[in-house]
Amino acid sequence: MTERPVLSVIVPVYNMEKYIGQCLSAILSLPDSAMEVIVVDDGSTDGTSAVLDSFADTRLKVLRERHGGVSAARNAGFKCSRGTFILPFDADDIPVVENWQWMLVTLAANPDAVLVYGARRVFEEEADNFSRSFPYPENDAVVPLIFKQNFMQSGSVVIRRVAIEAVGLWNENLRVGEDWDMWCRLACFGRFIYSPVLVIEYRRHAQSAMGAPVSGDSRDPVLAAIETIYSHPCVRLKAGSHHHKLKQEALVWQTYHWGTRLIRSGAYWPGAKALVCAMSKNPLRFLYLCSFPYRRLRQLMDRRQPLSTERRRMLGYDSGRGVTGPSPHRRPSIERPAAGQVTALPPYCPDEGQASKPHFPIKMC
Numbered sequence: 018m019t020e021r022p023v024l025s026v027i028v029p030v031y032n033m034e035k036y037i038g039q040c041l042s043a044i045l046s047l048p049d050s051a052m053e054v055i056v057v058d059d060g061s062t063d064g065t066s067a068v069l070d071s072f073a074d075t076r077l078k079v080l081r082e083r084h085g086g087v088s089a090a091r092n093a094g095f096k097c098s099r100g101t102f103i104l105p106f107d108a109d110d111i112p113v114v115e116n117w118q119w120m121l122v123t124l125a126a127n128p129d130a131v132l133v134y135g136a137r138r139v140f141e142e143e144a145d146n147f148s149r150s151f152p153y154p155e156n157d158a159v160v161p162l163i164f165k166q167n168f169m170q171s172g173s174v175v176i177r178r179v180a181i182e183a184v185g186l187w188n189e190n191l192r193v194g195e196d197w198d199m200w201c202r203l204a205c206f207g208r209f210i211y212s213p214v215l216v217i218e219y220r221r222h223a224q225s226a227m228g229a230p231v232s233g234d235s236r237d238p239v240l241a242a243i244e245t246i247y248s249h250p251c252v253r254l255k256a257g258s259h260h261h262k263l264k265q266e267a268l269v270w271q272t273y274h275w276g277t278r279l280i281r282s283g284a285y286w287p288g289a290k291a292l293v294c295a296m297s298k299n300p301l302r303f304l305y306l307c308s309f310p311y312r313r314l315r316q317l318m319d320r321r322q323p324l325s326t327e328r329r330r331m332l333g334y335d336s337g338r339g340v341t342g343p344s345p346h347r348r349p350s351i352e353r354p355a356a357g358q359v360t361a362l363p364p365y366c367p368d369e370g371q372a373s374k375p376h377f378p379i380k381m382c
Contacts, residue, residue, distance in 0.1 A: 023051040024121065024175070025100030029090030030056055030108035034064040036220065037108045038071070044106070045074045047114040052076055055094040056108075060084030088187035088195045095186060103181060105196075106172040109220045116214040120175045123212050131180035131207030132200075135216035137170045159209040164246070164256060164263045166270040167197035172217040174200075180207060184251075194242025205251035233284030237275040243267050269298045273305075 026044055030037050037056075044054055056069060058081045069079050082093055091105055102121060106112060116135065124133040162168065184202040187195045203209075246252055247264045256263050276291030296303040 022053045022100045025098035026054045027094035028056045031059040032063045033108040057090040057094045059090040088189040092186040103176045111218040120212045133210045134174045137217045165266040193238040201246045205255045230282040233287035
């Protein structure tokens, strides 16, 4: 058997012919044999399969499954993976692979941590209108904040394999919010560490879970995830006497974001009612809404500088696999390696005698 890889990147894909080539081109631009990439084709009916067949990299393994949803696809990929660390990634997003090494170094150096997460940027549809990155909580502020809002994105986290084995796989009963459910379970068993580097560029579009248009009479599917999260005994124990308050804050946060999504979809009256409901329960939401002009101005200012030739190549714009259309624009990075070079993954060197043991308390939820 070949040497066990350091990192397993798991990419579920369903009808993402338009984006999967760009995603994989960027991931496989990392020249390191200590990484494996597992793509799970979740029963795609478009040209996704042909795009996957166009890649010949030996580090890439493609699983073809019946359509069962993103959680089932991630679980299938995890069961097939062998890496010490797991990085779940979505097929329509763009990885910043030159910064992955910093998350891996941080996780390897902190044996009590179960997860390291980096920063993300959000952009609409094509890669020519990147907004600023979000503010992120420091390490000690993750709990209880993760119980109130989902501020982490699949693709921005590297998880210790034994942690996933301890808390269980992704919940296949959740259509949306399955990642938030996973983060909350992991938060009950070990420390999260923030690595201040840009690691993912998140694409919001009509096919994405958070970008697809919704009707005014539809129910927010994330509410089911919140109910699931707060039904876990480990979350109830971790939240303690603040359990009810944290759940209400989570509902308010999600109601606000559901209202903004309704408005983007053209359901103005239901969206406005959702916003008013959220702001009546948390006035800080009103202040956030009022800051929209400022945030929009900063977003427009971030679009000015053109993307470098090296970055265009990494994202697949010049390889035939990337998107076509207007030239993308460079975003000022949070932190990058010297000269922007793509470097190899660091070796994983656990302390002697502890290679087979997790370094955090394991209690099944």
